[in-house]
Amino acid sequence: MKKNLQTLALTMIFAATLGACGTSADIPEAVTEQAETTKQIEKTEEAVKSVITETSDHSESAESEEKTGPAGNELQSIPETILDASSKSGTDAPDEGEHIPVDVSECKTFDQVISKLAKDMGYANVKLGNTDTLLVASKTISFGEKETVEAVDADIYMADGDKILYCGYVTSGGSANPLAVSEGYLYAVSHHSTKKYTVTDDGVLAIDEEVTEKFDKAGNVSYHSYSDIHVQDACENGVVEYDAPLRRLNKEYSDSDVIEFTVVK
CATH class of the missing domain: 1.10.287 (Helix Hairpins)
Structure with missing residues (x-):
């Protein structure tokens, strides 16, 4: 020109x-x-x-x-990998760590749920609260000469008439703390927290009691109590004065029975 x-x-x-x-x-x-x-x-x-x-x-x-855009901000190209192939409109990338339970929408019985499980998954029948539930583990761990089959995570299902309801998901801190049950409560323990679950009559997985220990930057410890069901005897923000509730829950866990799972072959 x-x-x-x-x-x-x-x-x-x-x-x-x-x-x-x-x-x-x-x-x-x-x-x-x-x-x-x-x-x-x-x-x-x-x-x-x-x-x-x-x-x-x-x-x-x-x-x-x-x-640049209208405001003078530098524009960046959108990677094709996060665009939907059919519409090319932006979509949220899936979270690789997201837990996805087994689809039981067409199941009417626990047996039908079990028939949908993949090889090496585990299952167990456990009574939580007043409800008979089916626990499904994504993987299992075998211990001892008798090869007791345990699990550190589980999806929980219950039967409601001619359909199966999904109640929720629990996980513990690792193989040293397998899931356990006692008197209608399920225990899931991690290094600094102990949770005691139940299933309500309307099929909700609820925390009956949870106690967690937290450390500040100076190394000082505080204890926090929480419940989905009960009013806790705690100060502001759920802080409890001593570690007694945590020690009590840990004692309940140590006295409970580790849940034994059946492995899908």
Whole structure:
């Protein structure tokens, strides 16, 4: 674009110069005309420079707008991997650590749920509260000579007439703390927390009691109590004065029975 405008300007200058030439008899008149022509040429050159400058500024502005948004923020391309293939509209990338329970929407009995389980998954029948439940473990752990089969996580299901309801999911802190049950309560223990679960009559997995120990930056410990069902005897934010509730829950857990699972072959 710049070259075309410069060529146009030179052509106009050359044509104007030719028009200013004449015979010696016409010199006074030619001088006057040449002066006027020179002024016109200068105006033309200024106009051409103005057009070239505006064109350059416009090109740089357009290039800048392609790289920035309306607020001047730099735009980044959206990776194709997080776009839906059919609509190409942005979608949330799935969380790789998200737990997905077995789909039991078409199941009417526990046996039908068990028939849907994959190899090496485990299951166990446990009574929680007043409800008979089926626990399904994503994987199991075998211990001892008798190979007691234990688990550290489980989905919990209950039967409600001719359908199966999903109650919830529990997990413990690791293989040193397998899931256990006692008097209708399920225990899940981690390094700094002990949870005691039950299933309500309407099929809700609820925390009957939970006690957690927390440490601040200086290493000072505090104890926190929580329940979905009961009003806790605790201070503001669930803080309890001593570790007695945690020690009591841990004693209940140690006296409970580790749940034995059956492995799907």
